[in-house]
Amino acid sequence: MWALDHLAVAGETLAVATHHVTAALGVTPQTGGEHAVFHTHNTLLGLADGLYLEAIAANPDAATPDRPRWFDLDRFQGQPRLTNWICRTDDLDAALARLPDGFGAPVDLQRGTLRWRMAVPATGILPFDNCAPALIEWQTDQHPAAMLEPSGCALRRLVVQHPEADALRDLLVPFLDDERIRFETGCARLTARFETINGNRVLQ
16 A cells, blocks of 8 residues: 655746745745756655655756756746655565556666655656656655654645546545545646644645
8 A cells, every 4th residue: 555655846946946835834844955867856854644845956066967857847937836645665676567557767866865766757757747746765764754843734635636536536536545645627737735833724
């Protein structure tokens, strides 16, 4: 089975993506780092229940990658927003073998002491207009969420909205059982509801 691992908020710049998280939840993400291969950078917010949230953007000080960036960041425009959800698996190759084409191929990645494999489509675009989850396999003894300062925020609901929400839900049923995740028919977007030290908050 998979497990919900983290959420990603994208922005045209890291500053605006980070501010979007701060404004929505009332807490400020901490410094993250830079990613080689895709040349992005992030800030991070530790959540309850072993989850975390990252604000992410293309790194303007890094070289242009030799392939499309993950999370469809090359095409990102407009206001910062919640764009992706990421699920953890213990066997990325086996998980991909059971999925239709489009979820990507494993890419070996490293940032500091963290090592992981991520399934990234060649186009950078995930199925169902990026509403399908990205898949990750951590190759480190300690999960990143355990390295972050507690924020007092807990995810209570993740709503995955898409015109073909029923098809996406049916595709994921064999792999994912998390009562916090709901699928609703509508325009493609993600909405996360949190319990925070500032009361109930919504992040879109």
